[in-house]
Amino acid sequence: MKDSKIKKEHAKQNIKLAVDNCIFTIKDGKLCVLLIKMKDKLQGHWALPGGLVNNNETLDSAAKRILKTQTSVSDVYLEQLYTFGDVKRDPFARVISTAYFALVPPKTNNIKTSAKYSDVRWIPVKKLPGLAYDHDKIAKYAKQRLADKISYTNAVWSLLPTKFTLTDLQKVYEIILGKVIDKRNFRKKILALDIIHPTSETKIKGAHRPAKLYEFSSTKPKIVEIV
Amino acid sequence: MKDSKIKKEHAKQNIKLAVDNCIFTIKDGKLCVLLIKMKDKLQGHWALPGGLVNNNETLDSAAKRILKTQTSVSDVYLEQLYTFGDVKRDPFARVISTAYFALVPPKTNNIKTSAKYSDVRWIPVKKLPGLAYDHDKIAKYAKQRLADKISYTNAVWSLLPTKFTLTDLQKVYEIILGKVIDKRNFRKKILALDIIHPTSETKIKGAHRPAKLYEFSSTKPKIVEIV
DNA sequence: CCAAAAGTGTTAACGCTACACCCATGT
DNA sequence: ACATGGGTGTAGCGTTAACACTTTTGG
Numbered sequence: 001m002k003d004s005k006i007k008k009e010h011a012k013q014n015i016k017l018a019v020d021n022c023i024f025t026i027k028d029g030k031l032c033v034l035l036i037k038m039k040d041k042l043q044g045h046w047a048l049p050g051g052l053v054n055n056n057e058t059l060d061s062a063a064k065r066i067l068k069t070q071t072s073v074s075d076v077y078l079e080q081l082y083t084f085g086d087v088k089r090d091p092f093a094r095v096i097s098t099a100y101f102a103l104v105p106p107k108t109n110n111i112k113t114s115a116k117y118s119d120v121r122w123i124p125v126k127k128l129p130g131l132a133y134d135h136d137k138i139a140k141y142a143k144q145r146l147a148d149k150i151s152y153t154n155a156v157w158s159l160l161p162t163k164f165t166l167t168d169l170q171k172v173y174e175i176i177l178g179k180v181i182d183k184r185n186f187r188k189k190i191l192a193l194d195i196i197h198p199t200s201e202t203k204i205k206g207a208h209r210p211a212k213l214y215e216f217s218s219t220k221p222k223i224v225e226i227v
Numbered sequence: 228m229k230d231s232k233i234k235k236e237h238a239k240q241n242i243k244l245a246v247d248n249c250i251f252t253i254k255d256g257k258l259c260v261l262l263i264k265m266k267d268k269l270q271g272h273w274a275l276p277g278g279l280v281n282n283n284e285t286l287d288s289a290a291k292r293i294l295k296t297q298t299s300v301s302d303v304y305l306e307q308l309y310t311f312g313d314v315k316r317d318p319f320a321r322v323i324s325t326a327y328f329a330l331v332p333p334k335t336n337n338i339k340t341s342a343k344y345s346d347v348r349w350i351p352v353k354k355l356p357g358l359a360y361d362h363d364k365i366a367k368y369a370k371q372r373l374a375d376k377i378s379y380t381n382a383v384w385s386l387l388p389t390k391f392t393l394t395d396l397q398k399v400y401e402i403i404l405g406k407v408i409d410k411r412n413f414r415k416k417i418l419a420l421d422i423i424h425p426t427s428e429t430k431i432k433g434a435h436r437p438a439k440l441y442e443f444s445s446t447k448p449k450i451v452e453i454v
Numbered sequence: 455c456c457a458a459a460a461g462t463g464t465t466a467a468c469g470c471t472a473c474a475c476c477c478a479t480g481t
Numbered sequence: 482a483c484a485t486g487g488g489t490g491t492a493g494c495g496t497t498a499a500c501a502c503t504t505t506t507g508g
Binding site for chain 3: 189206207208209
């Protein structure tokens with residue numbers, strides 16, 4: 001009895017290590033997550049793009065490599081989110097997964113399926129299908145982190161094109177935080193922070209006054225109180 | 228050439244998964260970290276208590292088990308910190324480690340070395356020796372998280388005995404944040420938050436007015452703006 | 455009576471919130 | 482001229498930061 005317990009504790013570790021990426025963008029005024037559709041096991045299910053870590057790469061580079069291989073998305077700033085270690089999170093094997101998340105600008109539409117999956121798509125977070133493994137949990141966690149993050153950093157820059165109007169910017173905040181924001185207060189605050197500045201260009205769209213286009217002064221990560 | 232690369236990528240994953248715990252307390256007015264002194268490999272070096280995850284346990288329970296086994300510390304709320312995945316962080320093998328951190332009250336002095344290590348001790352963070360592996364990095368990260376955490380939650384309760392004076396409480400904040408705080412403003416703010424309440428007891432210590440003893444109204448995690 | 459820490463209020467500056475109208479454009 | 486979204490200011494309120502003296506005790 002005692003022996004078997006000791007034996008169990010000292011059994012050779014047989015755990016696989018994976019990363020999963022939760023990538024957000026804003027598309028058609030909606031917050032979307034990048035999902036892949038699975039082929040073999042769990043066929044037809046949607047999941048976050050993820051995979052096993054190679055022996056000779058860091059976690060960060062594994063996340064980057066897997067994202068690129070599975071979806072063709074590259075050059076994004078991936079940030080580690082959390083490591084999910086429940087014993088049964090993967091029904092086929094013991095796999096622990098470190099989740100990463102990132103924000104990409106809306107133009108990132110050059111997503112491509114790899115041979116390993118049957119589809120890649122941006123899915124609105126409000127219409128997420130049930131995801132494979134514990135990816136629902138990961139996505140929920142990531143969404144919360146996103147809301148926190150844009151509230152106290154300038155991270156929102158990576159969800160916008162290089163030039164944008166103040167209304168565009170405000171909409172991003174409203175979509176992610178899920179609430180309406182007062183236009184005058186928002187502008188006052190964001191301009192006072194000195195993280196964006198106007199360009200000489202304007203955006204003409206429809207029968208109304210053209211909007212001034214702004215750009216971010218710096219895309220270096222910066223802590224600021226925004227909302 | 229191309230073949231060897233593909234082979235490498237598809238090589239069987241051979242990575243071990245560990246947890247490391249960064250446990251804080253306040254001792255003699257100093258912020259301290261719980262360290263173990265190593266016996267075999269890296270003999271004589273200090274390190275955070277850590278070890279490999281078992282096949283049939285979650286990450287959280289691994290952290291708890293390892294902390295108890297190596298130091299006899301139990302019943303603490305461990306929170307996941309970050310997962311460190313550099314390729315060379317462990318010079319002997321490829322080991323990825325998920326770090327946890329926790330705060331314990333100063334009375335936790337019943338720490339005991341296990342046979343596997345030669346010592347366990349509370350070491351002031353200001354006097355940390357160079358630690359084994361990448362544990363310096365982990366400890367630094369944990370210290371930052373601690374400062375953040377006590378600033379916007381009631382987590383500080385787990386660093387104090389059940390009854391404490393307002394001066395005790397203020398000292399904890401000053402030690403962790405590394406700055407002096409105005410006594411009147413601090414008291415006003417902390418009392419307005421309604422997370423502590425006075426008891427009928429006082430603490431008499433030395434030739435001066437006795438201090439009222441307080442307790443926490445709740446030890447449930449709670450988000451509050453403190454400093 | 456002296457030393458040592460406990461305890462206690464007020465004021466000024468700042469930031470946040472709420473709120474409504476005119477502007478520039480295309481049709 | 483009208484419809485549409487762009488753009489702007491202010492007043493009241495609450496929060497924060499700065500600041501110094503009295504109280505209670507033991508020796």
